Amino acid sequence: MIRCKQATQMLSEKLDRPLSNKEKINLAMHTAICSPCRQFGRQMETLRELSKSYTKAKEPEEK
Numbered sequence: 001m002i003r004c005k006q007a008t009q010m011l012s013e014k015l016d017r018p019l020s021n022k023e024k025i026n027l028a029m030h031t032a033i034c035s036p037c038r039q040f041g042r043q044m045e046t047l048r049e050l051s052k053s054y055t056k057a058k059e060p061e062e063k
Contacts, residue, residue: 002026004037011041015048 002010007030010023019027031038 007037
């Protein structure tokens with residue numbers, strides 16, 4: 001079983017690259033029993049969505 005430090009690292013990496021099947025299984029097992037890591041994963045996804053929407057809002061208009 002992976003520890004919280006490893007799980008949060010994987011949750012972060014999952015946003016940038018596809019996880020291997022082994023990583024997915026380990027992460028799923030950990031987050032099934034660890035609510036703080038589940039919350040961290042949701043927060044990371046929310047931050048990514050907010051930053052994407054902010055970037056889109058700041059793009060200059062084409063002339």
